[in-house]
Amino acid sequence: MSDAATPTGHSLHTLYRDHGSWLEGWLSRRMGNAWDAADLRQDTFVRVLSSSQQIADMHEPRAYLLTVGKRLLSNFYTRRNLEQAYLDALASLPEDSVPSPEQRWLLLETLQALDELLDGLPTLVRRAFLWSQLEDVGYREIAERLEVSERTVKRYMAQAYEHCLLVDF
Template structure:
């Protein structure tokens, strides 16, 4: 570490040096895979680096790293679950309709981005939004599936659109 490095770099370097192996071990115990644990550990420190103001105010580094690591672990499992569901759906397609590896990757990335975008919405709102956008169902059809009024579906859709707009800001 050079003397020209600022306090943020020095603090991050010290945090990384002191806690990386502990965090990686904690993640490994939950994943059973050293490569994924190492990746998530690196992602955790990248998140910390992305918010330097937190770094200067950090009093309990392990608790903070654990919180960030748990969130990334949840995202990791969600992503894996989406991938499994997608691959199961692909297995049921006729061979002529199976997308290329490049198309598969793009579709998985899109699914992950959509999942992250809708994260935080109540399940019923999320379901209504996806039925409308992906299946092209009308509000009346969604209302029937959910056993609610069309007015409620309109409220759900407004909530979903507002959520998407606020996330994009």
């Protein structure tokens, strides 16, 4: 089905034509990189296309695009910081322990997925969950590290497990 034949196809085209350059300029000023800004502009419109928001009913299209663009920009910087932390950790490994480029890519993808999965949890809950799951730290030690009771750590873990089960991918 062509864009013109879909009810929102023409509206999306109009939205892209009228506001795409503006959005890319806004992103470029914040990022200082035209290539990444162009990618995020495209990602923004893909998100708009896949959202439940009716394009034809948008009263403030720039505000909507800006909201989606800001979220993607935040995700971009979160991912960049995560990648840098991972690369810093790799630099401290002995040379014979450094993973291959393919393994690095898989690990970064896994870290990104884990970060997205835990997004929205309070910081202490995230820390407790990550220490427990990734470092095999017991509840007593987590309680000491966080300066809370073991009972609180159990509540944190229950909250994290519930969050993981209810997250919608």
